[in-house]
Amino acid sequence: MEKITIILAGPRGKMGMEALKLIKETEHFELAAAIDRKNGGKLISNIEGLPALDAPIYEDVEQCFREIKADVLLDLTTPEIGRKHTEAALRHGIRPVVGTTGFNEEELEDLAKTAEEKGVGVIIAPNFAVGAVLMMKFAQMAAKYFPDVEIIEQHHDQKLDAPSGTAIKTAELISKSRKEKQQGHPNEKETLQGARGANMNGMRIHSVRLPGLVAHQEVLFGGNGQILTLRHDSLHRSSFMSGVKLAIETVMNIDILVYGLENIIE
Numbered sequence: 435m436e437k438i439t440i441i442l443a444g445p446r447g448k449m450g451m452e453a454l455k456l457i458k459e460t461e462h463f464e465l466a467a468a469i470d471r472k473n474g475g476k477l478i479s480n481i482e483g484l485p486a487l488d489a490p491i492y493e494d495v496e497q498c499f500r501e502i503k504a505d506v507l508l509d510l511t512t513p514e515i516g517r518k519h520t521e522a523a524l525r526h527g528i529r530p531v532v533g534t535t536g537f538n539e540e541e542l543e544d545l546a547k548t549a550e551e552k553g554v555g556v557i558i559a560p561n562f563a564v565g566a567v568l569m570m571k572f573a574q575m576a577a578k579y580f581p582d583v584e585i586i587e588q589h590h591d592q593k594l595d596a597p598s599g600t601a602i603k604t605a606e607l608i609s610k611s612r613k614e615k616q617q618g619h620p621n622e623k624e625t626l627q628g629a630r631g632a633n634m635n636g637m638r639i640h641s642v643r644l645p646g647l648v649a650h651q652e653v654l655f656g657g658n659g660q661i662l663t664l665r666h667d668s669l670h671r672s673s674f675m676s677g678v679k680l681a682i683e684t685v686m687n688i689d690i691l692v693y694g695l696e697n698i699i700e
């Protein structure tokens with residue numbers, strides 16, 4: 435397989451550190467550089483706790499993209515920064531693979547437009563875990579028969595965005611297979627604001643944040659005398675890495691924006 439050179443944004447983050455291991459262990463991947471909030475001018479191998487990779491660290495994204503020739507940007511940062519990095523990568527003809535969540539619909543549309551104009555592939559995947567992708571697909575199937583649904587997502591308490599990218603993607607997929615529907619009693623009233631969760635196309639999404647959690651989601655479907663529950667748990671961030679690998683390999687062969695791993699797994 436031909437070598438794929440990668441710039442990683444967010445190398446000291448929880449996902450970034452797992453991605454460094456993946457890049458180091460994958461023969462046809464090579465870390466060309468990293469983008470970090472600090473440590474500019476150092477090498478990844480100079481940073482305590484990071485693997486022995488002699489790739490330079492940049493704090494200035496534009497300088498990095500000007501000086502480093504790379505195939506792919508892997509972004510695992512924060513919503514605002516991730517969007518800026520993705521736009522800059524597209525301008526420089528570098529293919530973004532974005533795990534960062536929290537982009538809104540308008541931002542996704544803008545990025546899709548830029549990708550198309552530049553003819554540069556992008557993959558934005560709210561969840562790289564194959565089990566989570568299957569949960570979302572099964573939820574889309576089930577909603578045809580069980581249109582009453584609520585989503586409960588649970589994450590560690592350092593997460594910045596709520597609801598999670600996975601919960602939003604799940605609700606989007608479910609919306610494709612059921613008509614918009616107002617759920618619950620038509621006269622229901624919240625006596626405590628937020629008690630019924632967020633409302634997306636009539637579906638309720640509840641976000642739990644607690645130390646000890648990693649990434650978990652339940653999709654509950656209610657029918658006559660029955661409840662169907664779909665649940666996925668990421669117990670470790672290694673669960674995301676086979677999806678990251680697939681996305682990096684796939685982005686080399688596309689020239690548009692693909693949103694969601696379900697569009698590339700067979």
Ligand SMILES: NC(=O)C1=CN([C@@H]2O[C@H](COP(=O)(O)OP(=O)(O)OC[C@H]3O[C@@H](n4cnc5c(N)ncnc54)[C@H](O)[C@@H]3O)[C@@H](O)[C@H]2O)C=CC1
Pocket residue numbers: 443444445446447448449450469470471510511512513515532533534535536559560561562563592595674
């Ligand atoms: N798509 C997926 O399967 C998954 C997506 N995520 C998403 O990935 C993102 C990162 O998650 P975690 O690693 O858990 O968060 P984290 O908080 O551990 O890491 C984020 C990293 O971004 C870095 N960062 C912030 N501003 C930066 C800048 N200007 N330049 C370079 N780096 C910068 C921080 O220093 C930090 O190291 C989040 O948006 C999260 O929702 C997380 C897990 C799975």
Ligand SMILES: O=C(O)C1=N[C@H](C(=O)O)C[C@H](O)C1
Pocket residue numbers: 535560561562589590593597598599600601648649650
């Ligand atoms: O922040 C996280 O941790 C995760 N974020 C993604 C999301 O918002 O869905 C994917 C996974 O749930 C872990």
